[in-house]
Amino acid sequence: MAIVASGAAVPPTAPDGKGIGPLLRGWREQRRVSQLELALRAGSSARHISFIETGRSRPSEEMVLRLAEHLDVPVRERNALLLAAGYAPHYPETPLGDPSMDALREGMERLIQGYEPYPALVVDATYHVLAANRGIAMLLEGVLESLLTPPLNAMRLTLHPQGLAPRIRNHREWRDHLLAQMDRQIALHRSEPLRALYEEVAAYPVPDPDPERAEDGEHLAPAPYFALPMQIEHEGRLLSFISSISTFNTPMDVTVAELAIETFLPADPATGKYLQSLVP
Structure with missing residues (x-):
């Protein structure tokens, strides 16, 4: 059986208009990682992580990708985090038939x-x-x-x-x-x-x-x-x-x-x- 294209692509989680904060906090809590632990992993500070989650600070594109990596966020949802932070998706989604x-x-x-x-x-x-x-x-x-x-x-x-x-x-x-x-x-x-x-x-x-x-x-x-x-x-x-x-x-x-x-x-x-x- 030859490889065929799958069904319709699953879109990344749609930002709810509240920015990256709620999405980031959701992934962090799901992974059971504290703000301090995430900050240490990502070379940041717990204060900066808190500011991102509450909307007081907008992270750089590099920081979004670094946080997503340390939270083991799936590639599709990393794009959603970038969109919520106001950046373009980083990872393409190329059809298998391309x-x-x-x-x-x-x-x-x-x-x-x-x-x-x-x-x-x-x-x-x-x-x-x-x-x-x-x-x-x-x-x-x-x-x-x-x-x-x-x-x-x-x-x-x-x-x-x-x-x-x-x-x-x-x-x-x-x-x-x-x-x-x-x-x-x-x-x-x-x-x-x-x-x-x-x-x-x-x-x-x-x-x-x-x-x-x-x-x-x-x-x-x-x-x-x-x-x-x-x-x-x-x-x-x-x-x-x-x-x-x-x-x-x-x-x-x-x-x-x-x-x-x-x-x-x-x-x-x-x-x-x-x-x-x-x-x-």
Whole structure:
């Protein structure tokens, strides 16, 4: 599956007309950092930080970026802080289909294709699937057609009762893991679209355990002690995967900052052997 453009871009938090102060204070309190601690990190003074937050002082563009860095503010929201302080956004948001992104797109496509026969995909900040390899396509066989209509969403595909959910043998544990992952991201990014997605998928009904499967529990692959596996049925087989998520270091573009590459590694020898048998 070639890399495609995601849905509409998520705008940065709109300044409320009160300047940078309330936004900065909100991020500082969310990170549980005192004015003094932030000042020491940024090479400033607690008095100056207080003046910025109360609107008595307008920080320089450099100071806004320095404070945002020390508060680990996401790139998109750093632009919002700059706008609130009266400056132009510092980080561009280049569409993934732009010619300047050719090298990035081609690199990600080679990466996930080279990972075959193991599953791998690329998602954006709200889990829209931008690219997926044949390993992912294999797992999606039998999923409700409407869920496969672009834009595909990895969380919907996984947790929807007509998606992968009925085939995930340890669904409750995997669901808890995914919801906790989204919850951490919401706390970090303060993203309303991500929160709306969380509320949607968290409301999906949880499939009841199949009594026959419960009695057949000895066939479940043992969970590796080092990571929670996703155990999923495929054509009468039980496949077991552990996942890894990669992001880009020091991104200078909003689009790049919000990309994630998720790869699935066989969690047991039987899964690895079966996937290797699919290679022509």
